[in-house]
Amino acid sequence: MGWPGSSSGATRRAPSGRPHPSIDLRNALVRRTEPARSTIWNTARRRPIAALSYERGCTTIVATEEPTPDFTIALPDERELDQNEEFCDLLIDGRSQRVRFHDYARIFEIPGLYEGLFVETLKCASPDVVAGLLAESVRAAGEDPADLRVLDFGAGNGMVAEALARTGARTFYGLDLLPEARMAALRDRPGLYVDYLADDVTTLDADDAAVLRDARLNCLVCVAALGFDDVPPAAFAAAFNYVGSPGWCAFNLRDRFVDQPGAFSQLLDRMVREGVIEETAHTRYQHRLSVAGQPLFYDAVVARKLRDIPLDWVR
Structure with missing residues (x-):
């Protein structure tokens, strides 16, 4: 296959079979209102929270109204921040605080902040892209997404599982290292998960x-968690091995971690080369915008799981 680097010659496709459209940057940022700062998103309203309930053969999504705190997000003027250095200033309840984008525990504590920051402000598309690519592959294999029993690894507040539910999947188990992530998923998307564990998968x-x-x-799904030391290869392997064979896996990874040698690109290359997975779909797409308004590209991959990862590969 040539683990999906740019030199493989493979054409990357979106779930529709067409190249995934980039977000129009001209419309991606909200008006800047302060000359010295970049105040770009404010919530001062009640936000619909999706409550999902499940019955045999159908999924019912009921929108309820729950209050969220009023907050204003201000992006920094620094233009050269790396992705793992990005932050914003958050004005909430009249007090300002600095929040790093990778401080997920703090972000999940505030209802609506994750969506307000990453989805509404920075136009994150990954949950829908990965969910759509997986559903397309499953249907192309003559299977039904409703039969998937998904381990949502690095589940966060449930946005990925919710995107999968829109494609027809209905059975989800969440797993995240952070208790705050579990709390946010149960708060924001009650009923979505059969169970949600907050624990280290390598020491359950x-x-x-x-x-x-x-x-x-x-099925294993892991979105926006790989490559920045949030999930070491040993943890990915442990989660992957809880999925039966044959099965499915879907994940994404920053383009630079695919194109340059690294722990995950080497592991994934070996998984393909030695018959652990067989890739069925792969697309490079715009994950979200950076704080400077520039596109950040990721690769989304769907594969059939054929066997477990030998644990001596990740020791």
């Missing part, structure tokens, strides 16, 4: 490990 206790073993998982 017997009860949590039994939950995943008994779940009969056949």
Whole structure:
């Protein structure tokens, strides 16, 4: 295959089979209102929170109205920040605080902040892109997304599982290192997960490990969690191995981690080369905007799982 680097010659496609459209940068940023700052998003309203309930053969999504705190997001004037250095200043309840984008625990504590920052302000498209690519591959194989039993690894507040639910999937188990992520998912998307574990997948206790073993998982999804030390290769392998074979996996990775040798690109290359996975779909697309308004590109990959990752590969 040539693990999906730019030199492989493969054509990357979006879920529709057409090249994934880039977001129009001319319309992506909201009006700047302060000369010395970049105040670009404010919430002072009640936000619909999706509550999902499940019955045999159908998914019902009910929008409820819950209050969220009033806050204003101000992006920095620094234009050369790397992705893992990005931050914003948050004005909430009359007090200003600086929040790093990778301080997910703090972001998840504030209802609506994750969506306000990454989706509405920075136009994050990854949940829908990865979910759509997975659903397309599953249907192309003659299978039904409703039969997926998904381990949402690095699940956060449930945005990826919610995107998968829109494609027809309906059984989700969440797993995240952060208790704040679990709290946010249960708060913002009640009923979405059969179970949600807040734990280190490499050191699960017997009860949590039994939950995943008994779940009969056949799909792993990991979105916007790989490559920035949030998920080490050993943790990815441990989560991957809870999924049965044959099964499905779908994940994304920053383009530079695909094109340049690194821990994950080397692991994924070996997984393909030695028959652990077989790629079925791959697209390079615009994940979101940077704080400077520039596009950040990721690769989304869907593959069939054929066997477990030998754990001595990641020791």
